Amino acid sequence: MKVLLSKPGLDGHDVGVKVLAHGLIDAGFEVVYTGLRKSIEDIVRMAVENKVDTIGLSILSGTHLVLAERLKEVMAENNLEIPWFVGGNVPAQDVEKLEAIGADKAFATSTKVVEVVAYFNEINIKV
Amino acid sequence: MSEVKTKLTAEDLGVKKVHLESGIEVDPIYTADDVADSSIKHEMPGEYPFTRGIHNTMYRKRPFTIRQYAGFASPEETNERFQFLIANGQSGLNVAFDLPTQCGLDSDDPRALGEVGRVGMTVDTLDDFEIAFKNIDLDKITVSMTINGTAIIAIAMYIAMAEKEGYDISSLRGTAQNDILKEFIGRGTWIFPVDKSVKLVVDTIEYCAQNVPKYSPVSVCGYHIRESGANPIQEMAYAFCIAKAYTDGALSRGIDIDDFASRLSFNFDIYGNLFEQIAKFRGGRRLWAKIIKEDYGAKNDKSCWLRMIAGGGGGGLTKEQPENNIIRSAYYALISALSGTQTMALCSYDEAYTIPTEHSAEISLRTMQILIYEMGICDTVDPLGGSYYVESLTDRFEKEVREEMKTVDKWGGIVNAVTTGKIQESVSKQAYEREMGLQTGKVEKVGVNIFTRAEKDKEVEFHPYNQEAAAKQIEKLKKIKASRNNELVELKLKAIREDALQDNNLMPSIIDAVKQYATMGEIVQVMKDVYGEFEEPIFF
Numbered sequence: 001m002k003v004l005l006s007k008p009g010l011d012g013h014d015v016g017v018k019v020l021a022h023g024l025i026d027a028g029f030e031v032v033y034t035g036l037r038k039s040i041e042d043i044v045r046m047a048v049e050n051k052v053d054t055i056g057l058s059i060l061s062g063t064h065l066v067l068a069e070r071l072k073e074v075m076a077e078n079n080l081e082i083p084w085f086v087g088g089n090v091p092a093q094d095v096e097k098l099e100a101i102g103a104d105k106a107f108a109t110s111t112k113v114v115e116v117v118a119y120f121n122e123i124n125i126k127v
Numbered sequence: 128m129s130e131v132k133t134k135l136t137a138e139d140l141g142v143k144k145v146h147l148e149s150g151i152e153v154d155p156i157y158t159a160d161d162v163a164d165s166s167i168k169h170e171m172p173g174e175y176p177f178t179r180g181i182h183n184t185m186y187r188k189r190p191f192t193i194r195q196y197a198g199f200a201s202p203e204e205t206n207e208r209f210q211f212l213i214a215n216g217q218s219g220l221n222v223a224f225d226l227p228t229q230c231g232l233d234s235d236d237p238r239a240l241g242e243v244g245r246v247g248m249t250v251d252t253l254d255d256f257e258i259a260f261k262n263i264d265l266d267k268i269t270v271s272m273t274i275n276g277t278a279i280i281a282i283a284m285y286i287a288m289a290e291k292e293g294y295d296i297s298s299l300r301g302t303a304q305n306d307i308l309k310e311f312i313g314r315g316t317w318i319f320p321v322d323k324s325v326k327l328v329v330d331t332i333e334y335c336a337q338n339v340p341k342y343s344p345v346s347v348c349g350y351h352i353r354e355s356g357a358n359p360i361q362e363m364a365y366a367f368c369i370a371k372a373y374t375d376g377a378l379s380r381g382i383d384i385d386d387f388a389s390r391l392s393f394n395f396d397i398y399g400n401l402f403e404q405i406a407k408f409r410g411g412r413r414l415w416a417k418i419i420k421e422d423y424g425a426k427n428d429k430s431c432w433l434r435m436i437a438g439g440g441g442g443g444l445t446k447e448q449p450e451n452n453i454i455r456s457a458y459y460a461l462i463s464a465l466s467g468t469q470t471m472a473l474c475s476y477d478e479a480y481t482i483p484t485e486h487s488a489e490i491s492l493r494t495m496q497i498l499i500y501e502m503g504i505c506d507t508v509d510p511l512g513g514s515y516y517v518e519s520l521t522d523r524f525e526k527e528v529r530e531e532m533k534t535v536d537k538w539g540g541i542v543n544a545v546t547t548g549k550i551q552e553s554v555s556k557q558a559y560e561r562e563m564g565l566q567t568g569k570v571e572k573v574g575v576n577i578f579t580r581a582e583k584d585k586e587v588e589f590h591p592y593n594q595e596a597a598a599k600q601i602e603k604l605k606k607i608k609a610s611r612n613n614e615l616v617e618l619k620l621k622a623i624r625e626d627a628l629q630d631n632n633l634m635p636s637i638i639d640a641v642k643q644y645a646t647m648g649e650i651v652q653v654m655k656d657v658y659g660e661f662e663e664p665i666f667f
Contacts (some may be wrong), residue, residue, distance in 0.1 A: 003428035009242060010226035010239070012316050018558065019559045022555075035664075066241035089480055091480065114566065
């Protein structure tokens with residue numbers, strides 16, 4: 001399974017997303033990383049070009065709800081139907097909100113790498 | 128150092144071996160033999176090479192400056208928080224800017240959507256500076272600005288504002304973070320290619336050396352490098368390599384080392400082993416003094432000072448049992464004071480997951496005040512000086528940091544190491560190893576992997592995002608754009624373009640432009656047109 005890990009918006013905190021990239025690679029997944037400060041349009045384009053199976057948004061500036069809405073719109077415009085997920089600095093009370101917007105999964109702050117890997121093993125069967 | 132017979136090892140004593148995060152093995156007991164060859168016996172605080180502190184009176188004369196990081200959505204709110212902090216005894220301000228400002232986008236830019244005023248103060252034009260610093264006496268309160276990619280514009284605005292307010296800029300004080308090289312390693316608010324980015328930093332150093340000599344245009348940050356995964360040795364080593372890159376740039380413009388080196392300052396991180404951090408600062412201070420004097424030939428002792436803000440880092444704080452962070456921060460404050468810092472800031476206990484509330488910011492402030500007023504920390508200079516363990520570790524740090532700097536040389540120097548992503552790759556791997564250590568329990572962390580509690584932590588208060596403030600800011604920007612002399616703004620922007628094309632120092636033309644209320648975004652766009660943008664090497 002191929003995972004696109006992305007940094008949308010202007011937030012430059014990339015320690016977490018890179019830690020996850022290492023973790024996913026160690027668990028046998030293929031990872032494409034966008035680099036910092038990509039627009040949602042850039043991210044969707046990269047997802048299509050790289051034929052990934054899932055998109056992850058890493059957001060620590062608090063903009064996760066705004067950006068999740070935007071991802072949903074742009075994916076729809078591009079007829080891209082793959083699961084997507086959100087991590088970063090996500091307060092527990094926003095997890096449901098993100099999943100209501102359409103995230104397959106939202107990971108609250110301080111989720112362990114093994115928990116995220118477990119989720120991927122699960123959707124790996126679905127996709 | 129030669130092994131002495133009396134040395135008792137962990138094996139001799141039947142105790143486990145201990146290694147610091149930076150890999151140095153710690154002995155269970157240190158004795159006079161461990162410092163027999165140390166230069167410390169001949170060293171005094173306030174004297175070269177300043178291991179024991181840059182002043183001989185240190186906190187006995189004046190305690191460290193408390194400078195908490197703050198900045199809220201609108202310049203108006205920011206001004207209110209500043210007034211609150213000053214009224215509560217804070218002697219310096221540290222301004223946080225929102226991400227659009229840090230990345231050079233105006234509030235009305237589509238890319239700024241949802242980010243305007245979210246993590247700090249918004250700046251579109253000089254008007255925002257004028258509001259934020261209203262009724263604040265810049266002669267008494269020193270202002271530090273945490274800004275990098277657009278630092279040259281923020282410094283220009285600060286100078287322009289001070290001039291308009293009638294201050295004599297030749298005595299204007301303050302600090303800008305303005306350390307772009309570390310942004311490529313951690314934090315990420317780079318804009319232009321690496322060489323052009325360094326050129327802009329050197330522009331500010333040159334301009335300030337000639338016109339605003341008391342201003343500190345650069346604060347070199349080991350802090351964010353450590354937060355990105357570097358160990359304490361690498362934190363110091365990479366910061367020194369960065370500081371040397373700016374120094375080399377300034378020298379190449381014909382500025383004398385003694386005309387700017389004393390205005391360079393540093394920003395370091397504190398979390399982890401207490402003694403390791405203290406040795407890092409003391410050993411680092413000695414090494415930096417030697418670099419400036421021996422390698423650069425500085426004649427003025429002040430040029431050799433490692434002036435620093437050393438604060439409690441977010442990297443040590445946890446989301447789990449957040450109240451524990453108050454205790455951690457108090458230890459970090461102690462470390463900072465025992466290390467002889469000039470300025471201190473603490474991450475607040477909720478800062479692992481949100482912008483601090485007024486309440487948590489107050490606790491941080493009180494933590495530092497308790498240290499100053501109740502603990503006797505100010506009574507004696509370098510109270511740990513002479514400790515066998517601390518001095519031995521200090522000597523070791525000086526040596527190890529110097530060695531690590533050679534690794535960067537092997538990568539082709541810091542600019543090359545950052546352009547190719549070599550450093551990013553190396554620290555990111557370490558961040559992963561550290562995180563896995565925490566998650567597997569190999570690295571012990573109270574409340575996280577030991578002494579955890581089953582019940583959920585109570586939900587914390589989050590700093591709300593003020594959507595209305597963003598809308599107001601955009602409205603204000605519109606008004607300014609309609610009321611300023613747009614023809615004149617165009618001319619001023621053209622002048623910046625010309626200077627950029629001819630590789631002139633951009634400070635004078637940027638100061639001219641901001642005085643006419645040219646926006647941050649407009650100026651950055653002109654610079655992007657000429658310089659291009661950094662292409663991030665994808666490494667993890």
